[in-house]
Amino acid sequence: MSLLLGPMCQHIPGKKGLTDHSDVKRLMPAKEVYIPLFAGNNSEVELLVNEGDHVYIGTRLANTKSAFPVPLYSSVSGIYKGTVKRPHNSLKPQLHMVIELDEDQEAVQAFEPIDWENASHEDLVEFVKNTGIIGQGGAGFPTYVKYQKVENIDTLIINAVECEPYITADYKCVMDYPEQFVHGVRILKKLAQVDRVLIGVKKTHPDLINLVRDEIKRENLVGIEVVAVPDVYPMGGERTLIRQLVKREYKRLPGECGVIVNNANTAILVARAAEMGQAQAKKYVTFSGEGLKYPTNVLVPIGMSVAEIIEQIGGTIEDVQSLKLISGGPMMGRTMVSDQIVIDRAMNAITILKDEEEPAMTCLRCGRCTSHCPMGLQPVRIANAVKMNDAAEMEKRGAMNCIECGLCTYVCPSHIQVTENVRKAKRTLMMKANKK
Ligand code: SF4
Ligand code: SF4
Incomplete structure (x- = not known):
């Protein structure tokens, strides 16, 4: 931890005006949703429906067998067509349940409501x-x-x-x-x-x-x-x-x-x-950023693909060489490997920006990354340890405490991808721990 604590936060332009006062668009996929079954590495999933079954909004589809198990419910009504591997935010293709939508979109009560005031x-x-x-x-x-x-x-x-x-x-x-x-x-x-x-x-x-x-x-x-x-x-x-x-x-x-x-x-x-007795079926998700023609909030069923949503809201801008697709916001979000990734239960935003990263320059030793880190870390020292491949130093500098807020990169006048280096340090330390 750093002894020289600075502001540990920073005002940054919110860019909320792109979406906060326009109506939410309610969208549905044309044909199918893909419900992700990924519940963390080494986690198993028990399917509760068979191929060809008719399911409703609220039908229990699966139980996860992870350290903290949670059931999965259907976000649409239609026919369960089996599983398929698709791109996923975990960076590896993962199994998804395919449900072909019917016209009725009928819902069932997913579970009994509860008398919560009197419940133990x-x-x-x-x-x-x-x-x-x-x-x-x-x-x-x-x-x-x-x-x-x-x-x-x-x-x-x-x-x-x-x-x-x-x-x-x-x-x-x-x-x-x-x-x-x-x-x-x-x-x-x-x-x-x-x-x-x-x-x-x-x-x-x-x-x-x-x-x-x-x-x-x-x-x-x-x-x-x-x-x-x-x-x-x-x-x-x-x-x-x-x-x-x-x-x-x-x-x-x-x-x-x-x-x-x-x-x-x-x-x-x-x-x-x-x-x-309603299970989560739909999500409010912000689709925003200068890469979109018409940024907006959408209400969509879980499992709808990002590509289909972008198409339905009017597409991306055309006069640009390449776009960056981010799951989440630009500070803490992760670059997406494909627009075929679907909206899952935790996603709250897709940000699409022009891909125009400034080239990194030499570190000025200005200390801004350290003074702004909300975790009191010294990101530049962790980044240096990554360059030296010095895991002991990464650990000593508390890399695992990084919350990946992105502020160190944001405030760096030399455009150094400091956060990315701290992420690398975390990955190195996690791999080291897994080998033990
Ligand atoms: S990304 Fe990590 S190291 Fe960088 S400012 Fe945020 S918490 Fe600190
Ligand atoms: S903010 Fe950038 S230039 Fe300043 S010390 Fe940190 S890494 Fe170096």
Whole structure:
């Protein structure tokens, strides 16, 4: 960790205006969806339907057998045609379930709703596990896991900050469903067994702040407060948000300092599951960036391909040599290997930019990457250790603590891909650990 702590965050242009005030486009694939079966390396999946079966929106399709198992539900109705390998964000082709859509698009109740106010903690955790809900902030961690042990938790933070440039999917979703959002927050509050819930929203979204505050007032709820946070990056990162809202630090997980953090959209999914027995079928996803002709938010079934969505919203710009397709935002997102990748349960944005990276120059030793790192790391030192292939130094410099926020690259005046080097260090250390 660095002793010379600087701002650890930075205001960056939000570019939210490209999508935050236009209507959400509701799209459907022409023929098929492809439900990804990938649940992490070495994880198995148990299929619950057979080729040729008719499935409905909400039919349970599969159970994952990973360390934290969650079921998968169908996002459309139609005929299950079998599995196929397709490009995937894990960088390797992965198995997907192919479902050919029918005309009716009929839904079934995926599971029994729950009397959440009277349910025991164990029953509520088991209920959330059965819903298949995973975190909607991008990481896709199963939601129930955070609530299994809550004895030391005193604060629940709902993250509605959405600090990455371009992305407005959470903003649009909460603006469209404020009642379901606040209801979901109530259920999560009961699940966390806390008296205090803080909802973090960027101060640049006063409409969202007022809407949610009005809903809390209308429902006469106590212990739930909306807090306007500064417009800096990475304010939506767990560590930065916890620091801002409750002035606490932790080593590995927020639970160590008595906090659970959940994304705003996760609360909406929990409300729908508890009240209607509804599994997640569709997603709000921001399609934005200067590479698109008409940036917009879309509401699409899970499993719809990125290529088909881009086509339906009007395509990419033409007067450019090459485009960069990113899963997520430009800071934390990952370059996509193919537009045949589909929208999965955790994706919240696809950003398409002109591919015009500036050439890297010599390091000026200015220290900006270090002073801005929200994790207190010295990214340039880690990058140097990568160049020297010195794993011990990478470890000593705490590379594994990097949250891949991208700020070190963003602030570097020499256009050095510092984050990419820190990612390499993490990969090196992970491979080393796996060999042991
Ligand atoms: S990408 Fe990693 S090393 Fe770079 S600023 Fe963010 S947390 Fe620090
Ligand atoms: S910000 Fe860039 S130029 Fe400055 S010390 Fe870090 S790597 Fe070097």
